[in-house]
Amino acid sequence: MATVDDLQFEEFGDATTSLVATPDxxxxxxxDPDETPKHPPAPPRSSRxxxxxxxxGNDDSDKTELLAGQKKSSPFxxxxxxQTFFDVDTYxxxxxxxxxxxxxxxxxFVRLYIRSNPDLYGPFxxxxxxxxxxxxxxxxxxxxxxxxxxxxxxxxxxxxxxxAATIIYSYAWLVPLALWGFLMWRNSKVMNIVSYSFLExxxxxxxxxxxxxxxxxxxxxxxxxxxxxxxxxxxxxSGSVLAMTFWPAVREDNRRIALxxxxxxxxxxxxxxxxxxxxxxxxxxxx
Amino acid sequence: xxxxxxxxxxxxxxxxxPLFAGLSDISISQDIPVEGEITIPxxxxxxxxxxxxxxxSVQNTIVRDLKAVGKKxxxxxxxxxxxxxxxxxxxWGPLILCVTLALMLQRGSVDSEKDGGxxxxxxxxxxxxxxITITLNSKLLGGNISFFQSLCVLGYCILPLTVAxxxxxxxxxxxxxxxxxxxxxxxxxxxxxxxxxxSTAFLADSQPPNRKALAVYPVxxxxxxxxxxxxxxxxx
Numbered sequence: 001m002a003t004v005d006d007l008q009f010e011e012f013g014d015a016t017t018s019l020v021a022t023p024d025x026x027x028x029x030x031x032d033p034d035e036t037p038k039h040p041p042a043p044p045r046s047s048r049x050x051x052x053x054x055x056x057g058n059d060d061s062d063k064t065e066l067l068a069g070q071k072k073s074s075p076f077x078x079x080x081x082x083q084t085f086f087d088v089d090t091y092x093x094x095x096x097x098x099x100x101x102x103x104x105x106x107x108x109f110v111r112l113y114i115r116s117n118p119d120l121y122g123p124f125x126x127x128x129x130x131x132x133x134x135x136x137x138x139x140x141x142x143x144x145x146x147x148x149x150x151x152x153x154x155x156x157x158x159x160x161x162x163x164a165a166t167i168i169y170s171y172a173w174l175v176p177l178a179l180w181g182f183l184m185w186r187n188s189k190v191m192n193i194v195s196y197s198f199l200e201x202x203x204x205x206x207x208x209x210x211x212x213x214x215x216x217x218x219x220x221x222x223x224x225x226x227x228x229x230x231x232x233x234x235x236x237x238s239g240s241v242l243a244m245t246f247w248p249a250v251r252e253d254n255r256r257i258a259l260x261x262x263x264x265x266x267x268x269x270x271x272x273x274x275x276x277x278x279x280x281x282x283x284x285x286x287x
Numbered sequence: 288x289x290x291x292x293x294x295x296x297x298x299x300x301x302x303x304x305p306l307f308a309g310l311s312d313i314s315i316s317q318d319i320p321v322e323g324e325i326t327i328p329x330x331x332x333x334x335x336x337x338x339x340x341x342x343x344s345v346q347n348t349i350v351r352d353l354k355a356v357g358k359k360x361x362x363x364x365x366x367x368x369x370x371x372x373x374x375x376x377x378x379w380g381p382l383i384l385c386v387t388l389a390l391m392l393q394r395g396s397v398d399s400e401k402d403g404g405x406x407x408x409x410x411x412x413x414x415x416x417x418x419i420t421i422t423l424n425s426k427l428l429g430g431n432i433s434f435f436q437s438l439c440v441l442g443y444c445i446l447p448l449t450v451a452x453x454x455x456x457x458x459x460x461x462x463x464x465x466x467x468x469x470x471x472x473x474x475x476x477x478x479x480x481x482x483x484x485x486s487t488a489f490l491a492d493s494q495p496p497n498r499k500a501l502a503v504y505p506v507x508x509x510x511x512x513x514x515x516x517x518x519x520x521x522x523x
Contacts, residue, residue, distance in 0.1 A: 079426075086427040089497040121428070125505060132512055139519065158409060 085120040085199070093122055100207040103241045109207070110200050110245055118199035123206020127172050130209055133216040134276060135161040141220045164276060171272050172209065176201040179246075179265070186253055194248045204245050208238040212273065235273050239266045356380045363443045366485040373436050373489060381442020384449050385414045388513075391452050392520055410516070417509045418442060425494065425502045432493035441506070444486035448510065451478035452517050459522055471518060479514040483507060 074081040092113075099113045138160060180198045187195055196204075215234040219227060243262050250258040340348070356379050389410035422437040430437075455471045486506055494502045 083427050083429065086424075086429075088501070090500045091497070093501060121424070121501060125424075125508075128505075129508060132508065136515055 087117065088119040088121055096122055096207050097210050100210050100241050101237065103237060103244055105244060108245060108248060109204055109241055110196060118203040123172055123202055126206050126210050127168050130213050131161060131165045131168055133213050134164050137216045137219045141222065144220065145222060167276055172205055175268055176205050183249055190253045196249060208241045211238050231273055235270055239269050242269065352379060359443055360446055363446050363485050366488040376436045376439035378439060381439065384442060384445045385411060388445065388449050388452055391456060392516060421505045421509055424505050428498050428502055429495050430493045430502060440486055440489045444482045447478040447481040448513055448517060451475050455517060455520065475514050475518045479510055482510045
């Protein structure tokens with residue numbers, strides 16, 4: 001017969017206290033998945049290997065792999081599956097935006113900020129804001145140019161909003177898709193150390209478009225020189241963010257293909273800025 | 288209390304008697320009521336309520352719904368911390384407001400195509416799809432508000448902007464000029480801030496605390512776009 005004492009639940013208490021009591025006791029410490037353990041400082045290696053280690057995360061690469069697999073466990077037809085893409089806090093979004101505005105050579109945007117937690121909040125709402133910023137600033141600049149004329153009849157152009165929205169959203173989704181497909185294909189031919197998932201590429205592209213929002217707002221200033229400087233600065237910053245992100249992914253490859261990839265990325269970005277910002281807003285003036 | 292009690296009428300004995308000793312002498316009078324009501328008063332009322340909404344006149348139904356809508360309008364105009372908008376949500380108010388706004392924003396069809404102003408369908412689509420997108424965003428971020436409650440709140444908080452549209456249309460009857468524009472700008476800005484404050488008062492509590500700004504920003508964008516449409520409205 002079991003006595004009452006045997007049936008009572010034994011409190012195991014904190015790991016630390018039980019370790020103090022019996023140093024040989026087996027304890028389990030479950031860590032918050034958000035905290036990454038600080039790995040010991042690496043011995044000095046060549047800078048290239050260091051960058052790769054930074055990209056991989058020498059100690060916690062296995063852990064992040066496992067945890068990333070654990071996160072997306074719901075089937076894709078449930079709501080919870082899509083909730084995993086919005087698992088960001090306010091400060092994280094601000095950090096990512098800051099990272100896209102200040103490209104530091106050597107620091108990879110994906111590794112530093114995204115850290116296998118890509119979100120769809122940033123890309124979606126940055127694109128939405130950009131669409132409306134372009135439409136509104138186009139309207140405003142047009143209005144300011146014709147301010148004194150009595151015969152001018154102000155019209156808010158709503159068609160432009162739909163066209164701008166289509167262009168920007170397809171850029172933010174189709175180009176990452178094409179780039180991801182291309183990188184996967186090259187990965188099968190040449191063993192790259194670094195590979196990005198589709199959502200991470202979408203994330204990078206989305207956040208890199210953030211610089212165009214202040215550019216579109218400042219476009220109201222009617223000076224041509226100011227506008228060209230603005231476009232050049234914006235293109236420089238977002239282009240460099242993209243180039244620095246994707247350079248490690250194609251570095252192992254054939255030199256010419258790697259260069260061609262980076263040049264194509266920057267060219268497409270330039271096409272976007274010319275097509276979306278310069279052309280519609282220049283055309284307004286001629287009407 | 289374990290004291291002894293002097294039982295009145297017991298003056299004969301000198302020593303005090305212990306408590307409860309004389310209980311056997313007491314009889315329960317018929318005047319003390321010991322029974323109570325155990326019927327549940329709500330049940331009969333609910334049954335009565337159910338059958339009465341089927342049989343009541345149409346006027347009663349419409350007036351009751353209108354009163355509910357009006358009460359929520361008051362809650363939007365004077366935003367306090369209350370749950371009325373969330374608890375008894377309805378979509379009549381948002382529909383009335385959206386249709387009014389779209390009608391007022393529409394220009395006459397006499398004008399040519401190059402007007403480019405928002406048509407009725409465009410305003411409708413922007414308002415409803417904007418509200419749906421914000422609701423989805425708020426739910427995906429982990430908010431614990433239901434889909435229709437959020438739609439209800441966002442729709443009702445368009446009321447200040449509809450009032451601004453009315454005022455702008457009236458102001459536009461006066462002669463055009465910078466004063467005209469400044470008045471309209473002022474009114475629209477105030478109503479825009481009012482809308483945001485009203486909707487944030489209802490929506491912000493449903494979000495986890497470290498994501499409140501992420502959920503409020505799309506609301507800001509939504510009302511900003513509507514305010515822009517109102518401000519740039521010019522009659523032919």
